[in-house]
Amino acid sequence: MIPFLPVEDGILVTLTPEDLDLLSQLPEFLNSLGDPANDPAAARLQSPVYREDSKASNEWWRLMGDEFRESRAADRSAFELILEAAAAGTVASVAEAEAFMRVLNESRLALAARLGVEEEGDMERLEEDDRGALEYLASLQQLLVIALMGEELEYEIEP
Amino acid sequence: MTTKPLERPVTDTVIDPDLPWQVVVWNDPVNLMDYVVWVLRRLFGHSVEEATRLMLAVHNEGKATVAQGPREQAEMDAYRLHQHGLWATIEK
Numbered sequence: 001m002i003p004f005l006p007v008e009d010g011i012l013v014t015l016t017p018e019d020l021d022l023l024s025q026l027p028e029f030l031n032s033l034g035d036p037a038n039d040p041a042a043a044r045l046q047s048p049v050y051r052e053d054s055k056a057s058n059e060w061w062r063l064m065g066d067e068f069r070e071s072r073a074a075d076r077s078a079f080e081l082i083l084e085a086a087a088a089g090t091v092a093s094v095a096e097a098e099a100f101m102r103v104l105n106e107s108r109l110a111l112a113a114r115l116g117v118e119e120e121g122d123m124e125r126l127e128e129d130d131r132g133a134l135e136y137l138a139s140l141q142q143l144l145v146i147a148l149m150g151e152e153l154e155y156e157i158e159p
Numbered sequence: 160m161t162t163k164p165l166e167r168p169v170t171d172t173v174i175d176p177d178l179p180w181q182v183v184v185w186n187d188p189v190n191l192m193d194y195v196v197w198v199l200r201r202l203f204g205h206s207v208e209e210a211t212r213l214m215l216a217v218h219n220e221g222k223a224t225v226a227q228g229p230r231e232q233a234e235m236d237a238y239r240l241h242q243h244g245l246w247a248t249i250e251k
Binding site: 045047048049050051060064067068071098101102105106108109112113117118119120121122123138141142145146148149151153155157158 | 186188189190191192193194196197200201207211215218219234237238241242243244246247248249250
């Protein structure tokens with residue numbers, strides 16, 4: 001089954017019970033994040049905007065906080081609506097599919113931070129289950145990127 | 160309430176208000192390379208080639224400047240990048 005298929009008016013989303021089982025836990029996980037001061041997962045979603053000026057960064061996040069909360073809440077609602085209908089297959093508009101993508105990505109960032117992934121190579125050191133969940137989400141996200149972009153990218157990566 | 164006339168703060172640095180601010184995206188171990196290309200195309204309207212070039216610069220050099228302009232615009236760009244989970248900073 002192809003989870004994300006470009007169609008005329010958006011993306012046809014069809015998810016397996018296994019997909020749904022994992023994905024349905026994500027909004028609650030994201031809503032449960034604590035204070036960035038002592039939760040690395042929350043901190044990852046509020047990384048500094050002014051690299052050498054924590055005061056300016058904190059001020060920026062304070063000023064933008066409401067907009068972030070609103071936009072992330074809207075993304076999570078769109079995500080949940082798609083999940084509700086995705087077992088039988090549902091067409092998400094491009095905007096809804098983009099919201100779905102942001103929730104998937106946010107979840108991976110937060111989960112990886114919670115598991116202590118900070119640098120290249122950290123992923124390889126994770127417990128098999130944790131790593132498996134992250135890779136599963138990454139593969140779904142990759143398929144959604146291809147569906148939205150309409151093509152697979154080709155480039156060479158330096159070793 | 161003070162009745163003294165307001166004095167201009169004295170500083171020894173002259174900041175040119177027109178000097179562009181740079182929006183820098185940093186490498187991180189979690190964001191997918193294709194996703195970064197997709198975000199750069201979506202937010203800045205880049206071609207696949209240009210977005211791919213920037214993504215590879217982030218990956219290989221550790222960071223890349225993806226936009227520049229007045230502070231307000233740089234802050235808005237940073238907002239949109241953070242909304243998509245990219246690690247973006249602003250600098251002069």
